[in-house]
Amino acid sequence: MTADEAFSAAMQATAEQEFSVRLKPKSHPELGDILIEENLFAIGRNEPPFASYDRELVAELSRRHARVFWEGGALYVADLGSKNGTSVNGVAVEDKPCRLYDRDELGLGGTLTFRVKIAPRTAKPRRAGALLSLTLTPVRDDLGLQPIVIARFPFLVSKADEVFARYKNASPHQVKYLSRRHAHIFLKGNAPFVEDLGSTNGTFVDGTRLDEHAVELRDGAVLGFAGSHFVYTVGLQREPETDPTLTTFSPADAVAADAHANADRTTFVAAADSFLDIFCHDPAAAQDELDNDEVQPEDAPPQVVERERSRAAIFLRELRKAFAGGARDTQRRALRWGVPGLALLVAVALGVYFIGSTEREVKDLLAEGAYAQALAAADEYLAGNPDDAALKALGTEALLKARLPEWIAALQGGGFDRATAAVADMKSQAGHNADALALIGELEWIGGLEQFMRERGGAEAPIRLYADEERIRALLQRWNDDAKGHQRALALIGAHVPAFRDVHAEAMTHLRKLESDESVYLAAIDRLNANIATELAQDRPEALETVLSEYADKYPRLAGIDALREDLRQYAALDAAIRAGKLGPLIAVLDRLKLATPPFRQQLAKLQAGRLPSAELVRQYRTASAAWREGRAEEALAALQDIPTGAWADVAARQLEHRRAVQQQFKELQPLRQAQGGKGYEERLLAFYGSLDADEDAWFVRATEAEVRSYRDKALGRANELLGRVQGLWRQYRNGGGIGGEHRLEAGISGTFRAQARLLSESHADMQQAMRIFRLLNTADAAKWASLEEAIDTEIGLQRRSLQDLHMVLEPGLLQAKLALIGGRIDEERKSAR
Structure with missing residues (x-):
């Protein structure tokens, strides 16, 4: 049973059920719905409700424009020879009424379009007076x-x-x-x-x-x-x-x-x-009618003469005209033209007949169901006569009937490679038929649409960030370039191969879903990208965590938020390393960096153009650090000295001075060590050890940690002494009220800010040194001081972030000076350094 037959059967199944029709205005929503409950509805500029519309809207409607009616359980529209036409889904309604389905688009003239809605209603009981x-x-x-x-x-x-x-x-x-x-x-x-x-x-x-x-x-x-x-x-x-x-x-x-x-x-x-x-158009309707003298028609319709397609028929008609007029006229014409002229006419008639032989052959093959042969014959003829409209139409019909069922089966079975191959074959077989090639383009679009929807997992599948947007936009752009033209083409395909109508309907369902996704989800993605770009440009990556959480809650079908969160985590570590101003931790972060989403990759490219060290600087620093960690101090210092000027060169210079100081202190410890612990050796050893960076100065840590362990009791005493000092400094800092916002906003560095910053930075430095000793000696004492360490770390982090948030207010040099007085590194910076 075809889709049409099933629809009609379903509508006739219940005698007590009737159907109402609503025409929902699409071009002018303000007009309101038109409810049709009768079996026949008249459309014309003077018919209700069109007569009540603004005259400009109905100017292109004829007085007797069209009729909508029920017939055999199905809904139809018939055009009554209107001047500006009637269309269904962009296809003109011509001589015969056109079937209307639910959600079809009905066009009247060139200005009004309506969406057809068909709904069941209870049949009205037969009443007295019927x-x-x-x-x-x-x-x-x-x-x-x-x-x-x-x-x-x-x-x-x-x-x-x-x-x-x-x-x-x-x-x-x-x-x-x-x-x-x-x-x-x-x-x-x-x-x-x-x-x-x-x-x-x-x-x-x-x-x-x-x-x-x-x-x-x-x-x-x-x-x-x-x-x-x-x-x-x-x-x-x-x-x-x-x-x-x-x-x-x-x-x-x-x-x-x-x-x-x-x-x-x-x-x-x-x-x-x-x-x-x-309501079917009858081209012969007026040919044998007489005007009644008793009645003068007011608006007699123009006579319609049937168009004769056959060239042979046209020629024979003209030939009859030439010899019409009775026997004597015929004899005179024959004598005047002579036998040669008559022979010429016969030859021309035969020529016209044979010129139309291909058309007759293709029609016969189509009638026999030999679609492949009809296709081959039509394309062969079009190779030499590419503008023959009749053969193009016949060739298109043959192509669709021969190859479209195979394409439909492949598409519905998910065999997209087979469907693509079938389309390629169609192009080859109809290479000289421009009309058919245009329709094949529609099949390619539907194939791409169906494959995309299948690969995603269906119409309700998530929208994949940075994977689906461009494909959705491309599919919609292809349709929107000429929506009415595509509708006409698809309707034509369905007219030749009714099985295609289900494919067409499915594609329209997917199209409407993608249009909805574009208006909701793609618009949301654009706003999200704009938010990310704004926050990153303003050095506020921490604000993005809230933004991402809001989008995840508001748009549940948006897939890829987790990837953005992971990139945000990595970027925050990179940003912290940049702000810390140390090459070693920064390069370590860069080595681990694997950003996956476009917004963060774009921001990284901007950083590489300005705020990040050059590739050459990174290479030389890595060479110097490798030598330093292996104890080749002179080689390491020489490599640092060769780093070129430019961004981060000053940081490399400070690192060079630090390493020179470490090397010098280590050299100065050696005589005391050889003297078996000379005066002050223990204190100097512990002070030196406490100043080392566990990662950057790993060789020197290993060279001294054995002796530090040998001085366990003294080392623990040193750690406790430092912690006692930390408690005092922290108490003074808290009693002084910490560092308030008014001090951070000062246009200079006040005595209060300087004093409080010294207390905070010294308590932090002493705490770090004491805890390093505890951890080195694997003592349980470290756990007792963990809460104080965390409190100081938290305050350091808070003050540094608060100052950095004022980068648009404070002069850069002043900001860096205040950060230097506070000292310390926030948790993210310390993690990135490990």
Whole structure:
């Protein structure tokens, strides 16, 4: 069962269920919905509700523009020859009514578009007063006309129908005055209406010719068609509205009773006509109609002449014209042209016939179902005649019917490689058909869309940061470049291969989902990237943790926040190392750095252009550090001396001075050591050991740690002495109120700031030295002082961050001076140094 058949079957399954239609305005939402509950709805600039719209909006609607109607459980729209046309999903509705589905886009003229919504509703119960039949009784008895009893609607008034065609012999001219589609009588709200269908000689109610509007037929009205011959009195027969046991009679009842009593002189219409036939364009409708002198049509529609495609038919028609006019004219023409001329005409006729042979061959192959052969024949012909529209259309049809089912099966089965290969084959087989190649482009887009949705895990799958955005935008951009053109192309494909309609519908569902994702998630990603760039540019990476948490909560389908958090953690360590101003810890962070997301990679590139040391400086520093850690002090110092000037050169110079000082102190300890612990050796050894950096000065730590251990008791005493001093310094710092915001904001360095900074920095330095001794000796005493160490570290970190947050306020030199007085390193800096 096809999708159309299934839909119709479903809609006819329940007799008690009816359907209502809403036209939801898309181009002008302010107009409001149009509710259609009747079987026929008129569209025209003077029809409700269009007549109430602003005149500029309905300027492109014709007076009789289109009709929407139900037929056989399906909804259709028919264009009534409107000037500016009617379209469904961007495809023009032409000679035949077009089926409407839920969510289709209906276009009227060039300005109004509506989204079709079809919904079930409860069938209205048949009530008293319901119309049973309508009787048309001839006004004149002398014309031989029969009464007409209409029991099913709609009823088409047509000279081709037996109801009126029976009078051809008796009144041939009067029948000629009727049109093939003259008028129709239909029900609206349980009342009969008559509408003229653009007839040549008009339809009249009570003597007034109908315009584009349908008019209600009331009991006793006089209804005439095409003049004064076919004129009838209207009689309505309804369900009784009173007690059904009581019988009442009316003139209409009498007419009906008389009609049944004289059944041989009454025409009974028990079967309804089809709206599909009523509203189909009939190109021959006006060819054999006569103007009625008794009636002057006000707006006679233009005659439509059927277009003849066949070149041979055109030629034969002209040939007949050339020899028309009777035997004598024919003889004179033959004598004038002569035998050569006649031979030439015959040759031309044969040429035209053979020129059209490929078209006939392709049509025959299509009719036989030999689509591959039809495709090959069409493409071979188009290689030499690329502009033949008829062959391009036939070749396109053959291509789609031959190859599209294979492509659909591959796509629906997830075989995207096979689908891509099928598309490539189609391009090869229709290489000379520009129209077909354009449709193949639509298949490529749908294939890419379906593959993308499948790879992501479906329409509701997460949006992957920095992976899905560009693909979504590319798919939508391709569609939005010419949405109406794509809709027309896809509808054309579905017209040739109905199985494609399911693929089309699925693609439109995915498209709408991507449009929603673009408006919500892609917009959110853009804002997130802007926030990250702003905070990083302003040296406020710590603010991003809150931002990322907010986005994770607000946008649950946003995947990749964890990757941003990891990059933020690494960047914070890098930023802390830069601020600490030490090359060793900074280079160690750079060695471990593996940023994965574009915003942080872009920020790293900016840092490398200014705030980070050059690659050459890093290389030389690594050489010097390797020699220093291995005890080759002279080589290490020489390498540091060779570091070029520029960014971070001053840091390298300070490192050089530090290492020279370490080397000198170590040399000075050696004589005392050889003297078996000369005067003051122990104190100097512990002081030297406490000044070493565990990472940078690893060789000297190893060279002295054995002796430091040998002085365990003295070392522990030294550590306790330092801790006692730390307690005193920390107490003074806290009693002095710490360092407040007013002191950090000072335009200079006050005595209060300097005194408090000294207390804080000295307590921190002594605490670090004491704790290093404890840890070196593996004593449990370290745990007792951990809380004090943490408190001092926390205060150091707070003061340094607070000062750094004032980088836009304080002059850079002053800021660095204050940071130097506070000293210390925050936790992140210490971690990065390990």
